[in-house]
Amino acid sequence: xxxxxxxxxxxxxxxxxxxxxxxxxxxxxxxxxxxxxxxxxxxxxxxxxxxxxxxxxxxxxxxxxxxxxxxxxxxxxxxxxxxxxxxxxxxxxxxxxxxxxxxxxxxxxxxxxxxxxxxxxxxxxxxxxxxxxxxxxxxxxxxxxxxxxxxxxxxxxxxxxxxxxxxxxxxxxxxxxxxxxxxxxxxxxxxxxxxxxxxxxxxxxxxxxxxxxxxxxxxxxxxxxxxxxxxxxxxxxxxxxxxxxxxxxxxxxxxxxxxxxxxxxxxxxxxxxxxxxxxxxxxxxxxxxxxxxxxxxxxxxxxxxxxxxxxxxxxxxxxxxxxxxxxxxxxxxxxxxxxxxxxxxxxxxxxxxxxxxxxxxxxxxxxxxxxxxxxxxxxxxxx
Amino acid sequence: xxxxxxxxxxxxxxxxxxxxxxxxxxxxxxxxxxxxxxxxxxxxxxxxxxxxxxxxxxxxxxxxxxxxxxxxxxxxxxxxxxxxxxxxxxxxxxxxxxxxxxxxxxxxxxxxxxxxxxxxxxxxxxxxxxxxxxxxxxxxxxxxxxxxxxxxxxxxxxxxxxxxxxxxxxxxxxxxxxxxxxxxxxxxxxxxxxxxxxxxxxxxxxxxxxxxxxxxxxxxxxxxxxxxxxxxxxxxxxxxxxxxxxxxxxxxxxxxxxxxxxxxxxxxxxxxxxxxxxxxxxxxxxxxxxxxxxxxxxxxxxxxxxxxxxxxxxxxxxxxxxxxxxxxxxxxxxxxxxxxxxxxxxxxxxxxxxxxxxxxxxxxxxxxxxxxxxxxxxxxxxxxxxxxxxxxxxxxxxxxxx
Numbered sequence: 001x002x003x004x005x006x007x008x009x010x011x012x013x014x015x016x017x018x019x020x021x022x023x024x025x026x027x028x029x030x031x032x033x034x035x036x037x038x039x040x041x042x043x044x045x046x047x048x049x050x051x052x053x054x055x056x057x058x059x060x061x062x063x064x065x066x067x068x069x070x071x072x073x074x075x076x077x078x079x080x081x082x083x084x085x086x087x088x089x090x091x092x093x094x095x096x097x098x099x100x101x102x103x104x105x106x107x108x109x110x111x112x113x114x115x116x117x118x119x120x121x122x123x124x125x126x127x128x129x130x131x132x133x134x135x136x137x138x139x140x141x142x143x144x145x146x147x148x149x150x151x152x153x154x155x156x157x158x159x160x161x162x163x164x165x166x167x168x169x170x171x172x173x174x175x176x177x178x179x180x181x182x183x184x185x186x187x188x189x190x191x192x193x194x195x196x197x198x199x200x201x202x203x204x205x206x207x208x209x210x211x212x213x214x215x216x217x218x219x220x221x222x223x224x225x226x227x228x229x230x231x232x233x234x235x236x237x238x239x240x241x242x243x244x245x246x247x248x249x250x251x252x253x254x255x256x257x258x259x260x261x262x263x264x265x266x267x268x269x270x271x272x273x274x275x276x277x278x279x280x281x282x283x284x285x286x287x288x289x290x291x292x293x294x295x296x297x298x299x300x301x302x303x304x305x306x307x308x309x310x311x312x313x314x315x316x317x318x319x320x321x322x323x324x325x326x327x328x329x330x331x332x333x334x335x336x337x338x339x340x341x342x343x344x345x346x347x348x349x350x351x352x353x354x355x356x357x358x359x360x361x362x363x364x365x366x367x368x369x370x371x372x373x374x375x376x377x378x379x380x381x382x383x
Numbered sequence: 384x385x386x387x388x389x390x391x392x393x394x395x396x397x398x399x400x401x402x403x404x405x406x407x408x409x410x411x412x413x414x415x416x417x418x419x420x421x422x423x424x425x426x427x428x429x430x431x432x433x434x435x436x437x438x439x440x441x442x443x444x445x446x447x448x449x450x451x452x453x454x455x456x457x458x459x460x461x462x463x464x465x466x467x468x469x470x471x472x473x474x475x476x477x478x479x480x481x482x483x484x485x486x487x488x489x490x491x492x493x494x495x496x497x498x499x500x501x502x503x504x505x506x507x508x509x510x511x512x513x514x515x516x517x518x519x520x521x522x523x524x525x526x527x528x529x530x531x532x533x534x535x536x537x538x539x540x541x542x543x544x545x546x547x548x549x550x551x552x553x554x555x556x557x558x559x560x561x562x563x564x565x566x567x568x569x570x571x572x573x574x575x576x577x578x579x580x581x582x583x584x585x586x587x588x589x590x591x592x593x594x595x596x597x598x599x600x601x602x603x604x605x606x607x608x609x610x611x612x613x614x615x616x617x618x619x620x621x622x623x624x625x626x627x628x629x630x631x632x633x634x635x636x637x638x639x640x641x642x643x644x645x646x647x648x649x650x651x652x653x654x655x656x657x658x659x660x661x662x663x664x665x666x667x668x669x670x671x672x673x674x675x676x677x678x679x680x681x682x683x684x685x686x687x688x689x690x691x692x693x694x695x696x697x698x699x700x701x702x703x704x705x706x707x708x709x710x711x712x713x714x715x716x717x718x719x720x721x722x723x724x725x726x727x728x729x730x731x732x733x734x735x736x737x738x739x740x741x742x743x744x745x746x747x748x749x750x751x752x753x754x755x756x757x758x759x760x761x762x763x764x765x766x767x768x769x770x771x772x773x774x775x776x777x778x779x780x781x782x783x784x785x
Contacts, residue, residue: 019691019785027695034699038706038721047715072716089572090660090743091753092735095713108565115566122574123738125582127713129526132569139567146565163508171536172512173529175519176486176493183712186522206691210785259520292785293609296694297420297602300702301594304587305431314579315492315524318441320434341489344520351488 001225006218006232013217014207014240023203028244031195032252039184040256044130047095048076050085057105063116063142067098072134082119089121096120096131098139108146109153116143126183177345178259185258189344190312190336192248193274197332198303200241201282205295208286212377219283219374220381230371237279238272245271249343262346270338270352273359277331280366287373290381310336329365334358398621403630406619407603411634420602422638425595429642432587433649436580444528445473447482447491456502460513460539464495467531479516486516492524493517495532505543523579573659573742581656581742586710588646589669589737590730593676596639597701598694600680603631605690608775611782624773632677639676643669650741660740664750668736668757675729675760676701682764685771689784704728729760 001009014024049067053060068075076094079085085097097119107114118135120128148161178185211217218233219225249267253260261267289295308314309327316324327333338355341347349356411418448464450457465472473491476482482494496514504511515532517525541562548558574581607616620627647666651657658665679701683693707725708714714725725731736753739745775781 022695030699031703035703035706037724038712038717040718040721041716044713044716047713074715086572087746087749091739091745091749092743093749095715111561111564113560113563113566115568117568117570120569120571121743122571122577122582123742124709124713125574125577125579126711128571128577130713132571136567136569143565143567150564167508167510169512170510170540171533172514173533174514174516175525176516178519178522181519181522181525183522186520187706187712189520291416293602293605293690293694294416296691296698297598298424300598300694300698301424301428301591303702304591304594304705305428305435308432308435308583308587312521313523314436314583315441315444315521317444318438318579320437323431323435337489340520341487345487345518347487351484353488 001218001222001229001232003228003232003235006229007236009218010233010236011239013211014203014236017207017210020203020207020210023199023206024240027199027203028196028247031199032192032248035191035195036184036188036252036256039182039187042180042182042184044072044127044183046074047072047127047131048093049073049096049098049131049135050076050088050094051078052080052082052085052097052099053078054102055100055104059105059108059146060100063098063100063139066138066142067135070134070138072130086119089119092121092123095124095127096135098135109150111150177262182258184256185344188256189253189258189340190310191307192252193245193336193339194303194307194310194332196241196244196248197278197335198299198306200237200244200278201285202295202299203240204237204279204282205286205289205299206292208283209289209294210292212287212290212381213292215381219287220378225374225378230374234276234279234283234367234370237282238275241275241278242271245275245339249339253343259344262344263342263348266347266349266352267339267342269349270342270356270359273356273363274331274335274338277359277363277366280363280370281331283370284366284373287370287377290377306330306332307336309333312336312340328358329362331359331362334362398619400620400626400630402619402621403616403627404633406616407631407634417602417606420595421599421635425592425599425642428591428595429588429646432591433584436582436584439578439580440468440576441524441527441579442468443471444469444524445491446470446528446532447474447476447485447494448472448497449476449479449482449494450497451478451499452497452501454502456505456539456543457497460497460535463535463538464532467535469527469531486518492521493528493532573738573744574656580654581650585650585656585737585741586734587705588649589643589672589733590705590708590710592639592642592646592669593672593704593730593733594697594701596635596673596676597680597683597697599635599639600632600677601683601693601697602690603635604628604680604684604772605693608684608688608782609690609785611779613776613779613782617776624769624776628681628772636673636677639673640670643673656741658741659744661747661750662740664747665737665740668733668740668750668754671754671757671761672729672733675733675757675764678761678764678768679729681772682768685768685775688771688775688781691785700728701730704730707731708734710734729757732756732760 015021051064082099088094089097099117104114116139118132120131122128152161175181211220218229310333334355338352341352448461474485479496485491494516498511501511513536517528519525545558548562549555607613617627651662683696687693707721707728708731714722736750739749
């Protein structure tokens with residue numbers, strides 16, 4: 001079988017398998033709309049907050065009205081004590097409590113130490129940081145104003161007050177690449193690559209397993225298997241992976257308006273390399289599993305460990321070294337970093353050198369493994 | 384386990400519950416892949432996830448510093464940043480342009496820029512800001528780096544404000560009191576140190592177990608249809624489908640209930656986060672999640688009568704469940720469609736039960752309210768799935784679907 005005939009026969013087999021054509025063609029588009037859904041709003045908004053106002057002064061009411069204007073939270077009623085609200089916080093019904101203590105306005109005017117307290121819940125850290133960050137910033141503003149009013153009453157010169165009121169911030173935290181700190185922009189850019197890998201590994205391994213069960217296909221159908229047929233099959237599978245990757249980094253990122261296109265030429269080249277690696281691994285797994293359904297059973301549960309092992313969520317610096325080493329065997333580990341750097345961060349080819357070398361080594365490893373596994377299965381079953 | 388297997392194997396195969404059980408155990412002993420999917424694979428994954436987050440809190444995250452001020456104060460700021468727990472200064476670059484490639488190549492997670500004349504302008508009351516450029520594609524890391532750099536800059540500002548206030552007399556203590564006045568106190572209740580081990584491992588282990596349990600149960604049921612072995616399966620049970628299901632799923636339920644208890648014991652015992660609420664209620668909730676997983680598997684196989692399709696649906700319905708559950712991005716912040724879909728997933732309802740009983744000391748009444756929907760995730764799948772399975776086992780023409 002020649003290269004081109006193997007390529008064409010593999011593409012045809014993938015499209016004709018009524019069960020697997022869904023995986024090869026439909027699954028990635030379906031996931032591309034479904035998976036980003038929770039993150040479509042991009043920024044934490046409307047999380048419920050309870051106010052415990054023990055002061056009931058114009059100042060405390062002013063605080064409540066300012067908080068109700070903060071987009072990330074919504075005032076979800078009030079409570080008469082922290083203990084009462086704490087129960088709702090513990091059971092996850094609310095996201096935070098704002099406590100204005102008794103005599104707050106009086107103490108603030110006198111300069112007696114007092115504090116507005118914001119409670120978040122560490123049971124949901126992302127939400128906790130959003131609540132403490134946004135509510136804290138608003139309250140800090142109130143505190144500065146109150147302090148200014150007090151020193152003005154005490155006779156501080158107006159010019160000095162004006163100067164301090166007009167002074168810019170002492171610190172600016174400026175996000176790079178993901179300029180709006182969009183949560184979806186961060187999660188989906190990474191998980192998109194994982195989705196393509198997982199769906200395609202299942203599809204390819206399942207088709208190769210089916211061929212092996214039935215002794216058909218370009219790999220197990222013919223009495224002889226040449227290198228050109230093996231490479232043709234690999235390229236055909238890689239074509240599906242490549243198109244799925246382009247669909248994600250082109251269409252999906254554009255559709256959801258995520259940061260994209262930083263180094264499109266580089267991303268194209270890296271997509272080709274990644275596609276060949278995933279296709280090789282798919283063939284190797286399929287030949288090993290030798291079963292149509294096994295790939296689904298094995299790979300379904302690997303998605304969550306794989307995305308965390310890539311180091312995009314929890315940093316590599318904090319993970320045990322053996323896990324980081326193990327992670328380098330998974331295409332998504334260099335894949336997610338490589339694509340995020342090329343697409344979102346606009347890295348040059350030399351700046352993704354570690355990811356390129358890792359991926360190239362994996363291609364070599366899995367291509368050899370695929371060739372060996374197919375050869376071994378042919379000798380075992382087709383002889 | 385080997386002993387249990389051999390005892391069960393020794394049982395003579397007169398039709399009944401024990402015969403189904405013996406048939407199932409015999410199959411698992413003969414098929415190492417299925418045993419691995421049931422037992423070894425989940426156990427290895429749980430250990431891997433546990434190990435992954437065992438450091439708890441990331442430290443020493445590399446950042447770059449561009450100090451264009453070269454003053455005593457700027458060097459002090461650099462020293463204070465280096466002294467924080469979260470960040471480590473990996474690079475001192477002469478300019479922002481020189482630092483950019485280090486960010487793009489992933490060597491550092493951000494660049495702190497201290498502008499020229501920063502100290503002088505601060506003393507003249509026309510302060511210039513210190514700017515942290517952080518890589519927001521790494522959201523969690525950017526949050527840690529941002530917090531620590533902000534704290535270091537803030538401590539410098541506080542010190543200089545204190546020093547200038549002290550000029551008005553009364554020494555530093557009086558100055559601190561005058562400046563103190565009104566404060567904003569930000570506190571995190573429940574897991575106050577924001578340990579990422581409690582956060583990620585605590586949430587991922589139960590969801591991994593839930594997913595593994597659905598996969599194992601779907602596989603156990605689905606393979607009878609795939610292999611066209613429904614007759615032999617029902618025959619072992621004396622023709623009763625409930626008995627056939629019970630015998631087939633009992634070993635699986637035992638394994639996953641044990642693993643679930645092991646997960647609770649790991650966190651509450653070994654890793655040292657005792658339940659702030661009730662350990663028993665937490666255990667009941669996670670046990671319920673395992674039963675829910677089996678009920679969902681019965682529904683998925685009943686709907687499809689096809690192992691591969693049932694597994695694909697498991698991928699859509701269960702494997703993506705984490706994203707919709709509010710474990711990271713809060714549910715209240717999601718759009719309506721995502722909230723609605725999240726409500727149809729059992730893990731979404733399990734999560735607040737666990738966090739409430741484990742970390743939050745939620746009352747039993749809140750637990751009971753949360754358990755009610757989980758019961759629905761058992762009742763509804765069984766009410767729909769069992770009749771579908773009952774019909775399919777009598778229709779040999781539908782068996783063997785791949």
